[in-house]
Amino acid sequence: MLQESFLRTLDLPVADRFEAWTQQLGRTHAPMELASDRAADYRGHQRVIGLGDVTVWPATFDHLVFRRTPKLVRRSDPEAFHLSLLLRGEGEAVWGRQQAAYGIRDFHVNCSSRSYDITTGPDPVTIVGVEIPRTLVALPAGQADRAIGRRISGREGTGALLAQFLVQLAADTNPYRPSDAPRLGTVVADLVTAVFAHAVDDDLRLPPETHDRTLFLRVRAFIHRHLADPDLTPARIAAAHHISRSHLYRLFQTEDVSVAAYVRDRRLANARRDLADPALSTTPVHAVAARWGFPRAPEFTRAFRTAYGLPPGEFRRQARFADTQTCGRPAK
Template sequence: MLQESVFHTMDLAADDRFDAWVQRMGRTHAPMHLSSDRAADYRGHQRLIGLADVTVWPATFDHLVFCRTPKLVRQSDPEVYHLSLLVRGEGSAAWDTREAVYRIGDIHINSSSRSYEICTGPEPVTIVGVEIPRALVALPASRADQMVGRRVSGREGVGALLAQFLTQLASDTGAYQPQDAPRLGIVVADLVTAVFAHTLDADLLMPPEIHGRTLTLRIKAFIRRHLSDPELTPARIAVAHHISRSHLYRLFQAEGHTVASYIRDRRLECARRDLADPALRAMPVHAIAARWGFSRAADFTRAFRTAYGVPPSDVR
């Protein structure tokens, strides 16, 4: 049987459970600030399966917010990639201005060398986590790092091969001997490398026009998620998608509008919808404007009148 370390918070007094889980997570991946709305009586279960330099860790745990700050990265960086196959529940992650949402069957990819915030859903989640040293991924670091924040499907293709292997390994380690651990670690490293290479190569092989259209759709989805942020600018959007501002401008010019006009029009549409909503009748017009990223009421009124021919108050 492979060497395992099992930890269950229910083996501890209620007051000690969350602190112990925080320490366990810090030793598993890298030091992090953790918080939870269930901290008073935290429930978490984890198995650590050692495969030489690679660690696989099936776990089920309550709501949790992981935060690895730039300061923590500077203080301690084991230079490992973390992958999570989401088996149950949901979660989201953010790196600076980049975000991703994960559902069952998705594989989340992270790095101890990056600051991030990860939040699981309100219900307990079940994952199969992997910690793999960066040096074991047989790709240039500059290429491999592009996978951080990517959402990979564990339901099809190369991602499914990795997901199936991890699921099978986590379900029964009794069929393996301790001397199998290094060989199994090599298998995990090879599958992770294959997933990274396949995803990155697929991006390169995609016809330029399809790649551009896909990127534009991703950017528009990003804009819609951040419409309420008055600091949503072309510069921020470009950084979040690892492209230059000139490239961003060209993508939108190909569709006949500018980045600024697209943001403005979506904000105005949302504001108009709220103004017409009887449930929001008590909310002042300026509050609705601020809700959709218009920090100055006068700018909102002028843009609204230009777009719809009437002032915002008339829609009510």
Template structure:
């Protein structure tokens, strides 16, 4: 498991909730003056996930106005960039005369060394926040700060890669080990750097290793989007990214992978999910194979058996058997948990 903590105001007396939320966000990012229309009974929920020097924190909270004043900057400055991926609600931010509004799946960027004012809409908002040290962003200092106040889309391009990674990471951290935290932090750092560089049209200024890691992430995203193409060859992947096949091979070698093995693993992993999905049990196995780039069922069966030790039909049979057993258990538990007078109210 990754280092993770949860904070919720609901566990506190109503009169203490807003002050506690203010202190929590001050620790998470930097000291700020907060105000809200809901101070009498404030509702806020935050998970804090530690990734080495990087912190990721999904949160949902009531209306809020954040003010970081020049005085607060002078008193305490952790020198961190903050990114918020807006998942629900709306908001706006201002830096002096500059003001920017944000939509769902936009990134908002601020910097603890600059004063700002941010306000959310009247309804609760959900964000995925990221705190990343200024020193970790591999761009010239003057250039990196140019992203502050820009609206960066999380729906396309480099922003979509970062958004997808954050959504996947925060949706379920159970599959990661504590040792993965620093590695994931480096991935987030590289993606944030690449997103900043793209927004500033400064990609040539990236360090070669950072550029290479960002390119690998783009290639992997391309592969996952085109797994159904049976002609997804290294040549086609390289051409789509305007690089040579030999350079593509070197990129994957640095990851301890081959291009072919990555494509195969992704195809088989997706096919496996379809085979065990209850909603797809009527979909023929050959159709699942074709869906993930195996037009010849025999090729799919051989590759699947080599990877998992059983055939696709055997896996599906096992999944159906488990579903039947689990369903029986659920029915028993449902009966046990039903109040004695439940039927009398219907």
């Protein structure tokens, strides 16, 4: 599991909640002046997921006004870009004479080196925020800065790839090891570079390694959408992305895994998750296997035993027993 920290203001005395939230966001991004019409009893929850030099922070919070003044910029500048993917609520931002309003699945982009005012709507908002050092965005500084203040869609193109990655990561960090953190941070940095490049200039030439990284993420997203198809072969994956099989193999070589092994491992991981899910306890093992691209039960059993050390039926029984023991344990 990745290293995480969190703050939930409801765990604090009412009088301390807004000040704790202000300090938390100052540490997460950069020092800011915050105000809210809910400050007397502020409700906010934030998780902070460390990915090496990159930080991802899912959060839900009450109405808030963020103000980063020129004085605060001079006092402390971590020199980082910030992106917020808005999942619920609404917001608007002002940079001098520049203004932008944001809706669901829009990205807001700002930078700790600039002053700004951001105001959320009256209802609570849910976002997935990203903090990334300016040095990790592989574009000339002047070009990267042109992305600041733009409303970037997370519903299509490279924005959708970044949004999908962030939402999936925020939903469940359990499948990842601590050693995965810097590699995931590199994925975020490459996607942010691609999103910025597309936003400021459709014709901007990206470094070849960034093109390959973005293509790899597109391929991976395609694989995840088609895991249930037992005919998901390297030839089909390559054809869907208009590349040769040798190009596809090279993409996965940089990840130290073969295409077939990646597909198999993702299928097994999803099947394992479903077998441990109490809500699916009446679904036959062979049906779970077929759901994730294993139409032949013996093949699934062999692959599952090899990966996890026991057959799927036994794994389900142990998971059910562990869940029963946990549910019966008194709360601390």
